[in-house]
Amino acid sequence: MEADAIVIGAGLAGLTATRELKQAGWTVRLLEARERVGGRLKGYALGDGKAVDLGGEYFGDKSTLIAETARSVGVERFSTYDDGERVAFVNGKRFTYGGLIPLRLGPVALPDFGRAVLKIERLARRVPPDRPWTAPDAEKLDSQTFWSWCRRNVATAPARAFLTMAVEAAYCAGPADLSMLHVLTYANASGGFRYLLEVTKGIQRYRFDGGAHSVADKLAARLPDELRTGAVVRGIEQRSDSVVVSGPGFTARARFVVVAVPVTLAGRIAYTPALAGFRDQLTQRMPAGSAIKCLAIYDEPFWRADGRSGQVTSTDGPFRVAFDTSPADGSPGVLSAFVTGRAARTLTLLSPAERRSAVLDGLAKGLGPRAAKVVDFVEQNWLDEEFTRGCYHGYATPGTLTAHGPALRAPIGRIHWAGTETGVHQLGSMGGAIDSGRRAARELLARERGERPAGRRAEELTGHVQ
Incomplete structure (x- = not known):
C-alpha cells in the first residue's frame, strides 16, 4: 500500500483525520487492528433495529464537535432519561434524592462538598486545556494527587467519599492515581467540573438514537477505499523521504503517518x-483508566413507574454509577452500570458470573428485587480489550504534564499524533477525539504548504527533527 498519509486507528480521531485529508485531495490508508471501527465506541444490538452502547455514549450542550459530526452523517440525538428520584449509597448509608447530591448527606458534609466543588471549579478555570503545564502553580498542582488535595481541602468523610466516587466515575481512576493538574485540565476542557457530574445540565444530557457507535460506522461507510480492518500495526520506520508502517501480512508506505490510538498503546509500537525518551516516557506515564461497562436488560424500564430515574451511585459498591440507557422509545429497559477505578480493578479479577452477580446485587439494592431479574446481561471489560486496554481515556499521573506534556501533540519527524488524549476541546471524550483528528489533518496540510509543524519546539526536544 502507498498513500500520501497513513492513519493508524479507526476510532473517531482516525476516522476524522482520514475524512479531512480525503476531502483535501490526499490519498489515505486507514489501518485498524480490530475487525470493527469505533475504537472506544462499541455497540450492542437489542433487536428490532435498536442498539445501545458498550462504550462511550454521552454528550452535552457544550459538546459541539461530536454533535456537529453526528449531524453530518445523519445520526439523531435524544435526551437521557433523568426524571424521578436518584439513589445513592455513601459509606454504607442509602439516600434517595434529586439534583447533584443527597441533601440529607449531613448539615456539615453538604456545604463541605459544595465548597470543594467550587474550589475545583475556580482552579480549573485557570488551567488552559491546550497547555496545562503553563497554568499558575502548575508544578504544585502536578506534584499532588486528587487524594492528597482532598485530604487538605475536604473536611468531612461523607463529602470526601461522594467527591471521590464522582471522580472515579468520571475519570475511571482512583483518587491516588490522578495528578490534580490532570483533574483540572480535563474538567476545564469538558466545560467545568460540575458539568462533568450532571445529567440534564451536564455532559450526560444527550445520547444518540442507534448508539454513539453508529456515528463511527457511518463515517467509516464513507471511506470504503481508505479503510482496512484487521491490520495490526507493529512497526513504524521513518526514512528521509517517507515512513513505512508494517504489521503481520502487510507493509504500507506514505509521506506521513498519523498515530490515532490511546497514548499507552502508541508506546507499544x-x-x-x-x-527519544521525552516522548516514550510520556506513554509510560499516561495509563488508560479502568472501566467495565455492564448492561442489564429488562422487558421494560420498571423503575420509571416507581418514580425513579434509574440512576444509582455508590461510594463502595460494585459500580460507581448506573444510568437508564434504554433506547429512545423506552423499550426495552436498559440500565448501564459503570464499574470504574478501584471497583473495576477488583471486579476484573472475578469471573464473568461473579461480576454479573455483584452488579445485579448492587442494582437490586438500589432499585428493588426486580433489578436482579434480567432478560439479558452483557459486559464490556475494557481492561481486557487488546487494542484499548482501558477507558474512558488515558490519565496523567503526578508530574507527567509538567515534565512531558508538550510531547502529547508535538510531531516527531513524519509522525503526527491524534486520539482523544491529545484533543483540546473536551479531551478524553468523543469531542476530544474529533478535535484531535482535525488538528492532525491541519498539521499535515500545513506541512504541505511548507509551514512549520505545530509544537516544533517540543519536537526538537525529542531529537527527531526531519
Missing part, C-alpha cells in the same frame, strides 16, 4: 529510529 516499535519505532525505527526509536523514539
Whole structure:
C-alpha cells in the first residue's frame, strides 16, 4: 500500500483525520487492528433495529464537535432519561434524592462538598486545556494527587467519599492515581467540573438514537477505499523521504503517518529510529483508566413507574454509577452500570458470573428485587480489550504534564499524533477525539504548504527533527 498519509486507528480521531485529508485531495490508508471501527465506541444490538452502547455514549450542550459530526452523517440525538428520584449509597448509608447530591448527606458534609466543588471549579478555570503545564502553580498542582488535595481541602468523610466516587466515575481512576493538574485540565476542557457530574445540565444530557457507535460506522461507510480492518500495526520506520508502517501480512508506505490510538498503546509500537525518551516516557506515564461497562436488560424500564430515574451511585459498591440507557422509545429497559477505578480493578479479577452477580446485587439494592431479574446481561471489560486496554481515556499521573506534556501533540519527524488524549476541546471524550483528528489533518496540510509543524519546539526536544 502507498498513500500520501497513513492513519493508524479507526476510532473517531482516525476516522476524522482520514475524512479531512480525503476531502483535501490526499490519498489515505486507514489501518485498524480490530475487525470493527469505533475504537472506544462499541455497540450492542437489542433487536428490532435498536442498539445501545458498550462504550462511550454521552454528550452535552457544550459538546459541539461530536454533535456537529453526528449531524453530518445523519445520526439523531435524544435526551437521557433523568426524571424521578436518584439513589445513592455513601459509606454504607442509602439516600434517595434529586439534583447533584443527597441533601440529607449531613448539615456539615453538604456545604463541605459544595465548597470543594467550587474550589475545583475556580482552579480549573485557570488551567488552559491546550497547555496545562503553563497554568499558575502548575508544578504544585502536578506534584499532588486528587487524594492528597482532598485530604487538605475536604473536611468531612461523607463529602470526601461522594467527591471521590464522582471522580472515579468520571475519570475511571482512583483518587491516588490522578495528578490534580490532570483533574483540572480535563474538567476545564469538558466545560467545568460540575458539568462533568450532571445529567440534564451536564455532559450526560444527550445520547444518540442507534448508539454513539453508529456515528463511527457511518463515517467509516464513507471511506470504503481508505479503510482496512484487521491490520495490526507493529512497526513504524521513518526514512528521509517517507515512513513505512508494517504489521503481520502487510507493509504500507506514505509521506506521513498519523498515530490515532490511546497514548499507552502508541508506546507499544516499535519505532525505527526509536523514539527519544521525552516522548516514550510520556506513554509510560499516561495509563488508560479502568472501566467495565455492564448492561442489564429488562422487558421494560420498571423503575420509571416507581418514580425513579434509574440512576444509582455508590461510594463502595460494585459500580460507581448506573444510568437508564434504554433506547429512545423506552423499550426495552436498559440500565448501564459503570464499574470504574478501584471497583473495576477488583471486579476484573472475578469471573464473568461473579461480576454479573455483584452488579445485579448492587442494582437490586438500589432499585428493588426486580433489578436482579434480567432478560439479558452483557459486559464490556475494557481492561481486557487488546487494542484499548482501558477507558474512558488515558490519565496523567503526578508530574507527567509538567515534565512531558508538550510531547502529547508535538510531531516527531513524519509522525503526527491524534486520539482523544491529545484533543483540546473536551479531551478524553468523543469531542476530544474529533478535535484531535482535525488538528492532525491541519498539521499535515500545513506541512504541505511548507509551514512549520505545530509544537516544533517540543519536537526538537525529542531529537527527531526531519
